[in-house]
Amino acid sequence: MTHRELELQLDAYVDGELAPEDARELEAHLSACGDCARLHEARVALSAAIREQVPALHAPDALRQRVRATLRDAAGTTRVRWGLPAVATRWLALAASLATVAVGGWRLGVSRADEDALAGQVLASHVRSLMPGHLTDVVSSDQHTVKPWFNGKLDFSPPVYDFAGRGFPLVGGRLDYVGGRPVAALVYGRRQHLINVFLWPATRGSVGGGPRVATQQGYHLLQWTSPEYAYWIVSDLGLAELRGFAQLLQQADSTVAGPAAARPLP
Amino acid sequence: MEPSELERFEAIVLPHLDAAYTLARYLTRNDHDAQDIVQDAYLRALKYFGGFRGQGSAGDGRAWLLAIVRNTAHTWRRRHRGDALTTEFDEKVHSDAVAEANPATVLDGDSARETLYQALDRLGPEFREVIVLRELEGLSYKEIGDVTGVPIGTVMSRLARARRRLQETLRNREEGE
Numbered sequence: 001m002t003h004r005e006l007e008l009q010l011d012a013y014v015d016g017e018l019a020p021e022d023a024r025e026l027e028a029h030l031s032a033c034g035d036c037a038r039l040h041e042a043r044v045a046l047s048a049a050i051r052e053q054v055p056a057l058h059a060p061d062a063l064r065q066r067v068r069a070t071l072r073d074a075a076g077t078t079r080v081r082w083g084l085p086a087v088a089t090r091w092l093a094l095a096a097s098l099a100t101v102a103v104g105g106w107r108l109g110v111s112r113a114d115e116d117a118l119a120g121q122v123l124a125s126h127v128r129s130l131m132p133g134h135l136t137d138v139v140s141s142d143q144h145t146v147k148p149w150f151n152g153k154l155d156f157s158p159p160v161y162d163f164a165g166r167g168f169p170l171v172g173g174r175l176d177y178v179g180g181r182p183v184a185a186l187v188y189g190r191r192q193h194l195i196n197v198f199l200w201p202a203t204r205g206s207v208g209g210g211p212r213v214a215t216q217q218g219y220h221l222l223q224w225t226s227p228e229y230a231y232w233i234v235s236d237l238g239l240a241e242l243r244g245f246a247q248l249l250q251q252a253d254s255t256v257a258g259p260a261a262a263r264p265l266p
Numbered sequence: 267m268e269p270s271e272l273e274r275f276e277a278i279v280l281p282h283l284d285a286a287y288t289l290a291r292y293l294t295r296n297d298h299d300a301q302d303i304v305q306d307a308y309l310r311a312l313k314y315f316g317g318f319r320g321q322g323s324a325g326d327g328r329a330w331l332l333a334i335v336r337n338t339a340h341t342w343r344r345r346h347r348g349d350a351l352t353t354e355f356d357e358k359v360h361s362d363a364v365a366e367a368n369p370a371t372v373l374d375g376d377s378a379r380e381t382l383y384q385a386l387d388r389l390g391p392e393f394r395e396v397i398v399l400r401e402l403e404g405l406s407y408k409e410i411g412d413v414t415g416v417p418i419g420t421v422m423s424r425l426a427r428a429r430r431r432l433q434e435t436l437r438n439r440e441e442g443e
Contacts, residue, residue: 017422
């Protein structure tokens, strides 16, 4: 075997792509020829250096979400289908004869068509936020950075919490526009998933009960109204975990609002 | 498309998102472009998914997807030739990725890594892609041939040339210091 022949086959040998008999011949030559053995060592070292220094990369989470959203879009969308909240379902079961009882208490003055339109806007905003550079205007896991950022940008100061200890770290916030008004959008993370929380001051009387759930294009949307704010949250996170997150938000809201509301008037 | 069909597609093709991003990223050397290319490639893949199943090689979604990513990147390069040539090498993002991959190597590995990146960068795209497909994606010569659309003999000679050039660049660099 000549050096020239060896060089032609060396890479295939290093890559384990050489036929066994050729490999045996090449090995015999390597053991007898110092120059070629050094050439072989250099090739092996180069491969090792590339693998060590030039890593395979992880796709950014935002790209993962964006690809999913695009695929679902392309595969055909489905209309929003509202499921009944668990509370309402139980209520209906108990009071089946009272057909006039509203399905939950949540239709106060808001028509189904309005709700669907809002759901569409919230979902579109969520998907848009996953495109590169659209997720946050203020990037911080510190609630005391994110909350003041909204000062002067909105006519309300949205409650911002840090649930990092519960596995939902704050990612940041941004201004968004939903239902014909500027709203606060807060972004929380959960493993590789992102959760958008949209909120704005509630306009009508408070509505209790669990959140309403809709699923569209593989995303879950939860909507409820606290005494102060109308909430929409949307994510591709599993429904159970998203409900857990909604519960955290509701608890935090009630803890903050609770003592003030309970304080007796002077 | 039926929801079950989309689920099948996602189950076969989505797990290779990291591989797709890695290839696009090293071909374009730009995060933003790589993301656009990957998204575009997935849309194309969805469109041609029927043809892929026809081949009956369901286990090999990765090479199939990478071929689409590679072709998308090349189409993109032709369309944005001016941009592609002036795109700066994004050292910071690469470095961050390395830091995540192996924090222990960061301190003493910096200059070696930089040298390797520059050497890779100087390779023509047809040589850089075989290095990425072989060393980072771990594809066989046959798969690399399928992805790049050339015979196995050409894969072999391109890899040999690419490695020889990398070694020459690294050696010159060492001697220059």
